[in-house]
Amino acid sequence: MKALCWHGKGDVRVDTVPDPEILNPRDVIIKVTATAICGSDLHLYDGYIPTMREGDILGHEFMGEVVELGPGHEDRGNGRLRVGDRVVVPFTISCGRCFFCEKGLWSLCDNSNPNIGMVEALYGQTPSGLFGYSHLLGGYAGGQAEYVRVPFADVGPIKVPDGIPDEQVLFLSDIFPTGYMAAENCEIRPGDIVAVWGCGPVGQFAIRSAYLLGAERVIAIDRVPERLRMAADQGCAETIDFDEEDVHDRIMELTGGRGPDACIDAVGIEAHGTGSFDAVWDKAKASVYLATDRPHVLRQAILACRKGGVVSIPGVYAGFLDKIPFGAAFNKGLTLKMGQTHMQRYMRPLLERIERGEIDPAFVITHRLPLEDAPAGYRIFRDKRDDCIKVVLRP
DSSP: OOOEEOSTTEEEEEEEOOOOOSSSSEEEEEEEEEEEHHHHHHHHTTOSOOOOOTTOOOEEEEEEEEEEGGGGGOOSTOOOOOTOEEEOOOOOOSSSSHHHTTTOOGGGSSSSOOOOOHHHHHHHHOOOOOOOBBBGGGGOOOOSSSSEEEETTTSSEEEETTOHHHHHHGGGGHEEEEEHHHHHHHTTTTEEEEEEEOSSSSHHHHHHHHHHHHHHHEEEEEEEHHHHHHHHHOOOOOEEEEESSSSSHHHHHHHSSSSEEEEEEEEOOOOOOOHHHHHHHHHHHHTTTTTBBHHHHHHHHHSSSTTTTTTOSEEEEEESSSOHHHHHHHHHHEEEEOSSHHHHHHHHHHHHHHTTTTTGGGGOOOOOEGGGGGGHHHHHHTOOOOSSSEEEEEE
C-alpha cells in the first residue's frame, strides 16, 4: 500500500509499505477514505517530538471503511463493528477496561502504550498510545495511508450514519473534540469572555465551541490574515493581530482591565512572538537544544487571564518549559487544565450536534489533495502558504 512516511526533519515521502495485518483479536483494518494533516503533525515534521524513526507512517486524523475484523469482533449484536461499516477513528488509543478508561479518562489509558519504560523516564507515567505519533507514544502506524490497523477497535471508532459526507465528520477524529474539550475546560458561564491564542484548526473549533457552551464574547489572537479572517467571519470573534498590537494591552482594553474569564492556548510547543524578548530567547534556546518548547503563548495567557480564571491548554507541549510565570498563576488563583482529549467522551455528542445542523466542521478545509501530494501539503501547511488552514488528503 501507499503511505506517508517520516524520513527526518522536514522530510516526508509517500512510500510503498506492507499492508497492515490483524495482530490482536480486538483489531480491525480500515480502508482510509479521508485523512488530514494536523498542526500536531508539524511538530513531528519540524523535529520537536523525539523517538521518531525513519519509515514511521504519519497521521492521526482519519476515517474509512472496515475491511477486516479480528476474531474478537464476532457478531454478537450490541452495535459491534461489521465489515463495510463506515467509521471515524479517534487519535487516542484506549483499551476501555483499565482504571482510567473506566473513569472516562480515555487519553490516559494504562494499556495502549507498549513503550511504557520509554515514556515514564520523561513523564513519570504514560498517557495512552497515539496513532502516528512517535515511539514515545506507542510507535503505532498512522492513518495517512491507504489502510491502517486499529487496535481496541471495539472501544474507539464510531459508526457514521449514511448520508453524512466524510468531510463533515472527519474532524471528530481529533480537532473538533479537542477544541470542544478546551472550551469545556474553561467552565464557561453565561456572559463570559474567552480569549483564544492560535487560530489554526483547533483554535477555530475552540472559538466555535466556546459560543456553543454559552460564551458571550471570544477574542482570537494570531498574525496570519486568513486565520484571523476565518475567526471573525466564521467564528464571530473579535481579533488581535499580534504583529500589529500589544496583545496584553489590547486584551485589557477589550475586557475593561479585568482580563478574560478564561484563556485557551491552542498553540503549544512552537509559539511565535513578534519582537518580544522571551519569544526570541525561546527560539534561540530551542535551536541549540537548550530548551524543548517555546511557551511564549502560555506566558501571555497566564498574565492576561483574570484573577480566579481558567487557562485551558489544548496546544501540545513535549518537555520542560522555561520561565513560566508560575508566581502569577498562584497569586492570581488560576486553574490550569490541559491534556490530550478524552475522545470517546465527545465524539458521539458532537456527531449529534453535526446531525442537528448546529455546526458543519468542514468550514476549516481550505485544501484537498490526493495522498501522493501529501509532502507538498505539509510544506504548504507548515509555511502557511496559499491561505492554507486545513489540508484533507484522499488516499
